[in-house]
Amino acid sequence: MRILLTGSKGQLAHCLRDRLPENWELIATDSSSLNITDAQAVKNMVHNFQPDVVVNAAAYTAVDKAEEQIDEAFAVNAGAVHHLASAAHEIHARFIHVSTDYVFDGSNKSAYRTTDAPNPQSVYGKSKLAGELLALSAHPEALIVRTSWLFSEYGNNFVKTMLRLAGERDSLSVVNDQTGNPTYAGDLAAAIIAVIEETEPRRGIYHYCGDKSVSWYEFAQAVFQTASRYIEGFKMPELKSVPGSEYPLPAPRPAYSVMDNHKIERDFGVKASDWQKALNDIMGKL
Ligand SMILES: NC(=O)c1ccc[n+]([C@@H]2O[C@H](COP(=O)([O-])OP(=O)(O)OC[C@H]3O[C@@H](n4cnc5c(N)ncnc54)[C@H](OP(=O)(O)O)[C@@H]3O)[C@@H](O)[C@H]2O)c1
Numbered sequence: 001m002r003i004l005l006t007g008s009k010g011q012l013a014h015c016l017r018d019r020l021p022e023n024w025e026l027i028a029t030d031s032s033s034l035n036i037t038d039a040q041a042v043k044n045m046v047h048n049f050q051p052d053v054v055v056n057a058a059a060y061t062a063v064d065k066a067e068e069q070i071d072e073a074f075a076v077n078a079g080a081v082h083h084l085a086s087a088a089h090e091i092h093a094r095f096i097h098v099s100t101d102y103v104f105d106g107s108n109k110s111a112y113r114t115t116d117a118p119n120p121q122s123v124y125g126k127s128k129l130a131g132e133l134l135a136l137s138a139h140p141e142a143l144i145v146r147t148s149w150l151f152s153e154y155g156n157n158f159v160k161t162m163l164r165l166a167g168e169r170d171s172l173s174v175v176n177d178q179t180g181n182p183t184y185a186g187d188l189a190a191a192i193i194a195v196i197e198e199t200e201p202r203r204g205i206y207h208y209c210g211d212k213s214v215s216w217y218e219f220a221q222a223v224f225q226t227a228s229r230y231i232e233g234f235k236m237p238e239l240k241s242v243p244g245s246e247y248p249l250p251a252p253r254p255a256y257s258v259m260d261n262h263k264i265e266r267d268f269g270v271k272a273s274d275w276q277k278a279l280n281d282i283m284g285k286l
Helices: 011-019 039-049 070-090 123-138 158-168 185-197 216-230 262-268 275-285
Strands: 002-006 025-028 053-056 094-100 143-147 171-175 204-207 238-242
Touching: 002 011, 002 039, 011 025, 011 185, 039 070, 053 070, 053 185, 070 094, 070 123, 094 123, 094 185, 123 143, 143 185, 158 171, 158 216, 171 216, 185 262, 185 275, 204 262, 216 238, 216 275
Parallel strands: 002 025, 002 053, 053 094, 094 143, 143 204, 171 238
Antiparallel strands: none
């Protein structure tokens, strides 16, 4: 199996590289070796390497900055996805792309299914939805995995931010009126590998996220409780629950972005991310 992986310095791509079977041939590209917004460079890379599968783990992920850097966000999250999907289609390679719960407006009362209508409220969400549509139009067999609230031992994420802040402050306020599913990027990477290994390739949109939904406040509680079990001398800060209105951010967040994993479990036999177990496992490495 030959895999072309983009965004190789990001947290998902790191987790993928750790888990790919050893006999798979990998070209891992980062933004300096392959700027995915450069259509010709993408075409050359795909045609030269002739992968069986292109996995796009690159994205413009600065959700708040995107409100101002609209063109940049769309270039990476939409235009570049079209370049990758078209190039993959030209050589009959599969295309696997990663998207986000931020394509939803958060008004649902039960877990979002892949058939629910997206209605993104932020520039980031809009650019990611545009990327989904472009992927599917440029490559009829494209497969998109939407995920949410990623964390891992790599890169920047909520878990690492909470641990850093706990070391700096005695008291922290965390938003309690936004609910979603934390997802361990290592579990998402394993799910993507299962998708690639499936002999009967499938197309379209899938959801993959954690098995238990929480608010950011509850997630922070879980992080600190886990840290106090696994990190010697960890000092638990006082945690205050606050509404999102007390923390106005440039980009609106969905109040509720819980996603239903049923379809990916049914088609690929992967289980939802057991994020509490993953937290226990990685806590010593953070
Ligand atoms: N993080 C989350 O909570 C979350 C939630 C839902 C969905 N997702 C989606 O999950 C996927 C993986 O996210 P992640 O957290 O692993 O992202 P990440 O850590 O921010 O990594 C993204 C990578 O994309 C690269 N990149 C950006 N612009 C590029 C360009 N023009 N050409 C090539 N590479 C470029 C970045 O490289 P440079 O740093 O060198 O620019 C970075 O290494 C993304 O599709 C994201 O939208 C993430």
